Amino acid sequence: MDRSRADVRETYDRIGTHFSKTRVNPWPEVEAFVADAADADLGLDVGCGNGRHVEILKQRAGRVVGVDASRSLLDAATERVPDGRFLLGDASNLPIATDRVDLALYIATLHHLPSREARIESLDELARVLDPDGEAFVSAWSTTHDNFDAPPDAEMGFDTTVEWTLPGGETVPRFYHIYAPAEFQADVEASQLSLDAFELSNGNCYGTVSPASH
Amino acid sequence: MQEDLMDIICCPLDKHDLELDVEEREDGEIVAGTLTCTECGETYPIEDGIPNLLPPDMREDAPA
Numbered sequence: 253m254d255r256s257r258a259d260v261r262e263t264y265d266r267i268g269t270h271f272s273k274t275r276v277n278p279w280p281e282v283e284a285f286v287a288d289a290a291d292a293d294l295g296l297d298v299g300c301g302n303g304r305h306v307e308i309l310k311q312r313a314g315r316v317v318g319v320d321a322s323r324s325l326l327d328a329a330t331e332r333v334p335d336g337r338f339l340l341g342d343a344s345n346l347p348i349a350t351d352r353v354d355l356a357l358y359i360a361t362l363h364h365l366p367s368r369e370a371r372i373e374s375l376d377e378l379a380r381v382l383d384p385d386g387e388a389f390v391s392a393w394s395t396t397h398d399n400f401d402a403p404p405d406a407e408m409g410f411d412t413t414v415e416w417t418l419p420g421g422e423t424v425p426r427f428y429h430i431y432a433p434a435e436f437q438a439d440v441e442a443s444q445l446s447l448d449a450f451e452l453s454n455g456n457c458y459g460t461v462s463p464a465s466h
Numbered sequence: 467m468q469e470d471l472m473d474i475i476c477c478p479l480d481k482h483d484l485e486l487d488v489e490e491r492e493d494g495e496i497v498a499g500t501l502t503c504t505e506c507g508e509t510y511p512i513e514d515g516i517p518n519l520l521p522p523d524m525r526e527d528a529p530a
Binding site for chain 2: 350
């Protein structure tokens with residue numbers, strides 16, 4: 253079932269090497285979140301890609317684990333952060349023990365999951381692995397980005413395909429669910445996470461979250 | 467893979483502990499081996515130092 257999650261993995265295995273070279277710098281919103289966070293024993297980056305935010309998390313956490321569904325991106329991450337700990341995994345089925353993580357990132361990954369069910373499952377998984385006192389930062393692409401002409405007060409976002417162009421000119425389609433800001437907040441609230449803060453920045457929704465039972 | 471990951475990782479399906487079987491070690495890191503769920507028995511390979519803990523239906527060799 254659910255071949256489409258495997259499709260996302262295959263897409264990034266195909267474009268990973270080139271994609272990674274274009275994703276050099278950490279995002280300032282992520283740097284600010286980590287800078288404000290308390291020191292942590294264990295940090296987790298779900299959808300870590302080439303590891304650019306694993307480097308940032310290491311400033312706050314004793315150990316950092318990066319999870320991604322694409323092997324070619326993890327190979328780039330291992331090269332970039334040689335002392336990082338990386339594993340292949342699915343955001344909706346995290347292979348991480350319950351209540352273990354103090355500080356987590358889930359950046360620009362939620363929008364690649366092809367159904368609302370899978371997206372909320374992944375938010376539930378994030379809630380499960382977080383320590384009751386842990387916190388996380390979640391981002392997704394939003395309808396407020398300049399690329400889209402959706403009304404800013406739309407209730408619901410939309411599914412779309414964004415082409416990635418490889419150096420030889422070949423294009424590879426990538427699935428995205430573009431979130432309306434209200435929908436992003438509603439999906440977080442529908443999960444086992446509580447939304448402690450929300451902001452829009454550079455066309456992305458950002459949520460600071462913690463386990464709802466906290 | 468560094469062995470201290472063993473107290474962090476679990477089976478992605480049922481979240482039970484995994485048992486480590488090392489096939490090859492290099493400079494203290496596990497390069498090749500197998501992780502087996504102590505509950506459901508599903509096995510996950512460690513390939514070139516990276517554990518593959520994708521659910522079986524998302525693996526590269528999964529049937530379409």
